[in-house]
Amino acid sequence: MPARRRAAAVVETGGAVAPSKSQRAYDLLHDRIVDGTYSPGFRLVLDAIGRELDMSVVPVREAIRRLEAEGLVTFERNVGAKVAEIDELQYHDTMEALSFAEGAAISLAAGLYSKSDLDDARAINGRMRDSLAAFDPMQFTALNEAFHRRLSDVCPNETVREIVDTCWKRIGRLRQSTFSFVPGRATASVDEHDAILGLIEEGADPRRIELAVRAHRLATPDAFLHRTHPQH
Known part of the structure; x- marks a missing residue:
């Protein structure tokens, strides 16, 4: 806890x-x-x-x-x-806010990651990939949060970190079921994690890293809302 x-x-x-x-x-x-x-x-x-x-x-x-x-x-x-009942649009709005906050957090931390930080993140993502064969949505989403927090917690801006934490808490009730609704996003999510780590390791421009994190963060709620409202 x-x-x-x-x-x-x-x-x-x-x-x-x-x-x-x-x-x-x-x-x-x-x-x-x-x-x-x-x-x-x-x-x-x-x-x-x-x-x-x-x-x-x-x-x-x-x-x-x-x-x-x-x-x-x-x-x-x-x-x-x-x-509380699930408010799908509120969920999307919170995830959108998290995409901005987390993108900023990881871009600010881009030059500060140690080898240990990145090794830990890769190990978590490896566990996520290994779990795809016998897919457990709740286990997968717990690992997903651990991966993201491992990167955003290095951010030197405490206020940005607090915003990220607040957003995670707000989606806490909803996130455990998201991959149950769109399991196809799981494999893509793991691949996108690898791509983000690759950008950090190659010393890519922080703005490029930020945009990659934002696009990754929004892909799952977009898929979820498309599934529940395919006409949009």
């Missing part, structure tokens, strides 16, 4: 750091939404969640408010809390 998320609401207990009840509820719900256990439209029953976690509904309600603020949960009068 990312330290940034877990560290947000911890309390000191006997010299050890333990997550608060609200944080525990948040982590459980967040993970189940992101991994697809709770699908879009799934009703979140506070009493049942509280019983499962052996806590009152108060911290569960606090966790749901956080998830609502992040766009993962909606609350309807006389219905209650539900996992």
Whole structure:
């Protein structure tokens, strides 16, 4: 679990750091939404969640408010809390924003990558290629995020890195299913990763690298929207 998320609401207990009840509820719900256990439209029953976690509904309600603020949960009068439905256009808009932010991040880092950085990225992409034979969309997308973050995390501009991180969090609920809908994009995505690494290694112009990252980043949501709305 990312330290940034877990560290947000911890309390000191006997010299050890333990997550608060609200944080525990948040982590459980967040993970189940992101991994697809709770699908879009799934009703979140506070009493049942509280019983499962052996806590009152108060911290569960606090966790749901956080998830609502992040766009993962909606609350309807006389219905209650539900996992948010997928907004395809919002997904595309977020991916478009990520394409600009990540393109900028990687172009700014272009002259800063160490051999270890690039070797790590190539190793991750190698695992992605190896996974194509027995394709698991969730595993593939987890590796995909790891690849992209390995490159963008080297960016020296902290604000740009934070924008990239925010975009990844916003698409967290949607991205795990994208390659399920357009599995044909998986092989092309791995090839495009190799091309981006090649540009970095040959010392290509940062602007060229930025445009390659942006085009790569937009290709999957474009394919997804074309599949669901072939007339566009």
